[in-house]
Amino acid sequence: MSDYRKTPEALARLTPEQYHVTQESGTERPFSNAFHDHKEAGLYVDIVSGEPLFTSMDKFDSGCGWPSFTRPVESDNVIERRDTTHGMIRTEVRSGHGDSHLGHVFPDGPADQGGLRYCINSAALRFIPVDQLESEGYGDYRRLFDNNHEENAS
Template identity: 75%
Template structure:
């Protein structure tokens, strides 16, 4: 397994917004972020550790202002944690290796894919385009894109 770690060097590369979101449990502004309206095929990885989190195949318009995914690419890389902040009870999602705050998961996603909506901050993600997967060490994920979305998994 690759060594996905939170290193001081990785933290030093973060923008102030990425640091606030991933390390201080922040939330970026809805509709004003990099990946809400992003439709290119590829893989979304943790901006801190590089661990694979979501694919464009599972991305959908959740009408919430943040990128929405129906399921993780690697379930073991996305941890769920009870979040009682801000006077609400929600389920926070964090990356398992980088321990980055990603966003929250809600039970109002597409029924045909399990009914979940992973509402994720763009600031916690780095996008790896399909044509760069092999070059950046994510070649195993290329096979997911060899089929149509309907046949995915």
């Protein structure tokens, strides 16, 4: 899979919450979303474009109520923008090809893993379990999990 883009068909499949988060830069409620406490090994992709964003190996429990990651799986697939909404200065992260709002990145992540915390809305993500990577068109990413499948799932 390599033709990652936003299509009218993909947008039509979104739930109202997924649309609000990804297309209107919304935020879902903390602690009551699909992936904040998800521990299965696999790949998280953009719900709109399908582009690979994060792996379970880089996921950690930050206590914020949303899935948190230390780094993107493909740096070109996650872009950063200055966000001055809500009276704050933050760094928004969006998918590189689908232009979906994902969440924000903060400099308070684990110091031993680069110090970043990508705080991501579950509504912006689709999860591909390791055993389905091939059948879903993400076989190239299987190698990331081959040696670390069990020990790095979090």
